[in-house]
Amino acid sequence: MKNRARLSLRVPAPPxxxxxxxxFSGVKLSGAGEVERPDIDASPRDMSDLAFKLIxxxxxxxxxxxxxxxxxxxxxxxxxxxxxxxxxxxxxRMYRAQRxxxxxxxxxxxxxxxxxxxxxxxxxxxxxxxxxYRQQGLLIARGYPLVxxxxxxxxxxxxxxxxxxxxxxxxSKEHGFFTISGNLGTQFPQAVGWAMASAYKGDxxxxxxxxxxxxxxxxxxxxxxxxxxxxxxxxILNVVNNQWAISSFAGIAGGNESTFASRGIGYGxxxxxxxxxxxxxxYAVTQWAAERARSNLGATLIEHYTYRAxxxxxxxxxxxxxxxxxxxxxxxxxxxxxxxxHLIAIGEWNEExxxxxxAEAVEQxxxxxxxxxAVGTLGHGELPSIKTxxxxxxxxxxxxxxxxxxxxxx
Amino acid sequence: MxxxxxxxxxxxxxxxxxxxxxxxxxxxxxxGYFGGVFRVTDGxxxxxxxxxxxxxxxGEGGIVATAIGMGAYGLRPVVEIQFADYIYPAYDQIxxxxxxxxxxxxxxxxxxxxxxxxxxxxxxxxxxxxxxxEALFTHVAGLKTVIPSTPYDAKGLLISAIEDDDPxxxxxxxxxxxxxxxxYHDRPVSPWSKHKxxxxxxxxxxxPLGKAAVVREGSDVTVLAYGTMxxxxxxxxxxxxxxxxxIDLRTLVPLDxxxxxxxxxxxxxxxxxxxxxxxxxxGAELSATVQENCFHNLESPxxxxxxxxxxxxxxxxxxxxxxxxxxxxxxxRAMEG
Numbered sequence: 001m002k003n004r005a006r007l008s009l010r011v012p013a014p015p016x017x018x019x020x021x022x023x024f025s026g027v028k029l030s031g032a033g034e035v036e037r038p039d040i041d042a043s044p045r046d047m048s049d050l051a052f053k054l055i056x057x058x059x060x061x062x063x064x065x066x067x068x069x070x071x072x073x074x075x076x077x078x079x080x081x082x083x084x085x086x087x088x089x090x091x092x093r094m095y096r097a098q099r100x101x102x103x104x105x106x107x108x109x110x111x112x113x114x115x116x117x118x119x120x121x122x123x124x125x126x127x128x129x130x131x132x133y134r135q136q137g138l139l140i141a142r143g144y145p146l147v148x149x150x151x152x153x154x155x156x157x158x159x160x161x162x163x164x165x166x167x168x169x170x171x172s173k174e175h176g177f178f179t180i181s182g183n184l185g186t187q188f189p190q191a192v193g194w195a196m197a198s199a200y201k202g203d204x205x206x207x208x209x210x211x212x213x214x215x216x217x218x219x220x221x222x223x224x225x226x227x228x229x230x231x232x233x234x235x236i237l238n239v240v241n242n243q244w245a246i247s248s249f250a251g252i253a254g255g256n257e258s259t260f261a262s263r264g265i266g267y268g269x270x271x272x273x274x275x276x277x278x279x280x281x282x283y284a285v286t287q288w289a290a291e292r293a294r295s296n297l298g299a300t301l302i303e304h305y306t307y308r309a310x311x312x313x314x315x316x317x318x319x320x321x322x323x324x325x326x327x328x329x330x331x332x333x334x335x336x337x338x339x340x341x342h343l344i345a346i347g348e349w350n351e352e353x354x355x356x357x358x359a360e361a362v363e364q365x366x367x368x369x370x371x372x373x374a375v376g377t378l379g380h381g382e383l384p385s386i387k388t389x390x391x392x393x394x395x396x397x398x399x400x401x402x403x404x405x406x407x408x409x410x
Numbered sequence: 411m412x413x414x415x416x417x418x419x420x421x422x423x424x425x426x427x428x429x430x431x432x433x434x435x436x437x438x439x440x441x442g443y444f445g446g447v448f449r450v451t452d453g454x455x456x457x458x459x460x461x462x463x464x465x466x467x468x469g470e471g472g473i474v475a476t477a478i479g480m481g482a483y484g485l486r487p488v489v490e491i492q493f494a495d496y497i498y499p500a501y502d503q504i505x506x507x508x509x510x511x512x513x514x515x516x517x518x519x520x521x522x523x524x525x526x527x528x529x530x531x532x533x534x535x536x537x538x539x540x541x542x543x544e545a546l547f548t549h550v551a552g553l554k555t556v557i558p559s560t561p562y563d564a565k566g567l568l569i570s571a572i573e574d575d576d577p578x579x580x581x582x583x584x585x586x587x588x589x590x591x592x593x594y595h596d597r598p599v600s601p602w603s604k605h606k607x608x609x610x611x612x613x614x615x616x617x618p619l620g621k622a623a624v625v626r627e628g629s630d631v632t633v634l635a636y637g638t639m640x641x642x643x644x645x646x647x648x649x650x651x652x653x654x655x656x657i658d659l660r661t662l663v664p665l666d667x668x669x670x671x672x673x674x675x676x677x678x679x680x681x682x683x684x685x686x687x688x689x690x691x692x693g694a695e696l697s698a699t700v701q702e703n704c705f706h707n708l709e710s711p712x713x714x715x716x717x718x719x720x721x722x723x724x725x726x727x728x729x730x731x732x733x734x735x736x737x738x739x740x741x742x743r744a745m746e747g
Contacts, residue, residue: 011464017443104534104724155725163725166536182538183496184468217467219499247444248465321444378534378725386726393720400689404718408729 012256014249018319022329029275029331032059033066037284040292044270051261051271054305057280058338062345068284070122074348080121080141080279081343082357084113084336087137089361090146093369094153098167098314102377103153105167109134111277111309111327114335115210115240117141118282123208123236123290130178130191130209133168134240142175146368156376156383162391163384185215188224188237192299195228195235199296206293208236208286214245214253216260225267225301232298236289237269239301240276242308247321264301276306277335280342307332386410413603414610417587419561420450420526423568424488426614428458431486434572435462438473438490438526447492448528448587470500474525478508481521486572494529494581495541508577509552524571524578529557530638530685531722531731532585532595540722542637542686547579548662548695554578555662556619559586559640560607563660566617574619583637591638593645593734622666624673628655631679631744634670634696636660639683639732646737654681654741662692670696671703678709679744683737688716710747713740 015023030053038047057064064071072080091108098106109116116137123129129138139149148160152170155163161171171179178187178194191209198205215221216239228235239260243250250256264271270292274285282304289300309327311318318324343349376382390397390405397405414422427434436451442465445452454463466473470491477487491497497504504525512520531540548555554576558564564582571578585591590608592599602608626644630652635643636659647654655673659666674680680700682693693714700712715732722730 009461011442011460013443013460105536159725162723164537164721164723166538166724169536182536183498214468217469217472219469219471245439245468246447247440248442248468252465253467315447383725386729389723389726389729390718390720401719404688408718 012251014251014322016323016326018321018323020323022323022326024329024331027331030054030056032056032063033069035066035068037067037288040288040295041297042270044265044268047270048265051259051265051273054273054275055281055285056275056278057284058278058342062338062341064280064342068281070280070284070287072280072283074343074346076121077339077343078349080117081336081339082361083117083137083141084279084339085358085361086364087113087117087140088336089358089365090136090140090149093365094150095314097153097369097377102373103155103167104378105314106153107133107168107313108310109136111330111334112240112242112306113137114279114282114339115238115276115304115306118279119208119238119286122283122286124205126176126205127290128176128178128191128194128205128207130187130194130207131180132187132210132212132215132240133180134212135210136168136170139170139172139175139177142177144172144175144177146365147371150369150372151375154372154375154377156372156381158375159384162388185211185218185220188220189227191237192224192228192233192235195233195293195299196231199231199234204294206234206236206290208238210238210240212245213239213241213243213250213255213260214248216263217253225264225269228299229267229269232296234293234296235299236286236293237299237301239303240306241303242306244308244312244318244322246312246316259303261301261303270300271303272300273303273305275332276304277332277338279335279339305332411609411611413608414561415588415602415608416558416561416564416582417448417450419565419610420568420582421452421454422610422612423565424451424454425457427569427572428454428462430614433485434488435485436488436490437464437466439466439468439492441465441490446490448584450490450526470496471503474500474503474508477523478503478511478521481523482511482519486522488524488526488572491525491527493539494527494543495538497527497543504547504553504577504579505550509550512576513552520575521577522575524568524580526568526580526582528584528587529581530583530585531727532591532638534724534727536724537721540727542684542717544581544662545686545690545692548692552577553663554619555581556660557581557583557637557662558660559583559637559658560605561602561610562607563617563623565610566615567619567660569614570616570619573616578619581637585638586641591641593642595728595731595733617660619661620664620666622660622669623658624655624669625658626654626656628653629677630654631681631741632657632670632673632677633681633683633741634659635683636662637685639685642732642734642737643683646734646741649734650738650741652741652745665699667699667703670700674700674704675707678707679747680708681713681715681737681740681744683715683732685717685732687719688714689719691716710744713744715740
């Protein structure tokens with residue numbers, strides 16, 4: 001070997017591990033109201049600095065500041081707050097149901113409620129969503145019945161997906177909610193294709209999709225960005241950077257090298273980076289991207305900077321790989337608390353109303369759950385018809401499947 | 411000798427090889443600090459260091475591709491794909507690259523990598539955590555495919571796979587990762603300590619690739635199985651009252667044709683069991699192989715018991731799973747034919 005310095009392999013590691021004091025000193029925040037809002041027809045090149053800032057509307061005192069303030073009326077904000085409370089109450093009940101053995105699996109979106117709910121509010125009801133597994137808030141905000149969601153989680157006789165799918169892998173075309181896949185990122189370029197079809201047909205609907213920070217490492221993320229850019233597809237591409245991909249911190253996905261939003265710059269896409277725990281900011285950037293898409297100006301990549309406050313799923317135990325009080329130390333707080341504080345600050349809400357709204361959400365979930373459990377839970381009570389197992393593999397059941405169904409004796 | 415479950419045995423194999431050979435390293439999603447979602451790499455980063463057992467971005471194509479590049483350099487990477495259901499983004503790298511590197515470069519470049527991945531149902535994983543995609547890989551020229559059914563074999567086969575100079579797909583039956591499985595999902599199981607094959611030596615040993623095991627000798631009928639289904643086959647034979655001979659294939663490619671043929675020539679009857687879907691499953695290859703070699707010895711048509719040709723349904727997992735009920739019926743048909 002020549003007399004040169006030896007190479008060494010770098011493997012990134014997070015700043016803290018179990019037993020350490022949470023340390024978010026590396027998190028660089030822009031001030032609320034500080035980041036400029038470009039016109040919707042701005043050139044991506046001229047706004048590339050937004051990929052490295054953080055669009056925030058709500059400050060620590062609950063004041064809404066700056067050009068991104070969507071100036072929503074108080075009634076809309078109260079409704080949104082109730083939807084976030086309902087989503088959290090639903091998650092808590094279903095998580096408990098899994099722990100009670102009533103289903104096999106569950107995934108909460110705790111701390112990320114604003115990401116889905118604000119998007120649902122900013123988009124039109126006819127716009128199409130291609131979600132990952134943590135946007136249950138879209139369904140809840142669009143009025144999909146809770147009991148239907150529970151029937152799916154319980155794989156019972158009224159499960160609209162006939163007991164076929166893992167819990168939380170919902171599907172409802174009627175609610176503009178594409179069937180969830182367990183495989184990561186596959187929906188991202190599909191959303192681009194849906195949006196291309198809308199443009200092809202001269203429609204006025206747009207699409208949106210969501211992936212996590214971890215999934216940006218999959219090829220499908222890059223296919224989506226490239227196709228969306230090339231065909232100027234009317235689509236909103238959301239990266240929910242909740243800092244964790246099961247046990248891997250965002251640095252393993254490349255989050256330490258540059259922001260996830262900045263991935264869009266190389267593809268010539270407008271790239272926005274937003275405080276994902278700020279309902280108003282998420283609403284504002286989604287509305288900006290939706291308007292741009294609807295004006296035939298193409299796609300936007302949005303990074304939602306947030307924190308996965310709980311485990312990846314019921315199969316995960318985050319205390320094995322990060323400080324157990326990490327979520328509490330997250331500098332961007334909790335999205336429900338922040339919207340509540342805002343509503344109180346503008347004199348449109350109080351603590352008693354908040355408690356009442358919370359109790360109401362819990363009660364609504366309780367009633368729906370009673371109804372779902374009365375039908376059945378996984379393996380108990382009334383199950384979907386076993387005959388349906390062989391249906392929908394093809395439109396018409398081919399002979400070999402008919403024979404297999406006979407062999408099974410149903 | 412310590413009693414190990416399959417996870418511990420696989421962990422031990424990796425530990426032994428990381429200790430023995432500095433060219434061995436292992437990586438994949440959640441594999442490093444956390445030790446893998448099924449804990450197969452638990453403690454290895456702590457013991458062997460950050461660069462020898464580490465986390466990767468969620469990009470299966472990238473995981474396999476970088477392993478190929480490392481293999482070309484001379485390392486022996488062992489990569490984990492978190493679930494076999496997630497292997498498809500890596501399919502091009504496995505099929506077009508890893509499997510053909512040696513052939514297309516006339517031996518100039520090789521990639522001695524091992525791709526470990528849990529497969530199969532029985533854990534209520536739904537259609538994206540339950541698949542058995544082995545036939546998609548056995549069809550590929552240049553790729554070895556290995557599936558253990560016991561902790562002892564898992565360790566010995568994994569060490570052989572790591573020491574092998576060709577790319578190996580190592581499918582791990584996740585239903586029997588932790589506890590054993592005696593064929594019936596609704597009956598109590600005996601613990602690993604009561605299974606002889608859970609006596610796993612701590613040090614280095616190998617179980618050769620390409621060699622099947624006769625796990626039960628018998629004269630009435632031959633049952634061919636691998637992975638979780640070996641245990642279903644054993645339970646089925648025991649409960650059928652027949653003197654069945656159960657063969658655990660252990661390696662699908664290269665296939666131990668001699669052991670299979672010797673058995674079928676002796677029994678004259680053959681039942682093939684796998685969990686994967688029926689059409690174009692590995693059972694078709696086995697059936698053709700038996701027919702080609704034992705046509706004049708066969709007393710009855712070859713039976714195949716497999717998963718149905720549907721995706722793996724969440725609510726009907728055990729109706730989908732080819733359990734002892736269906737295997738026993740097939741054994742009886744084979745005897746009547």
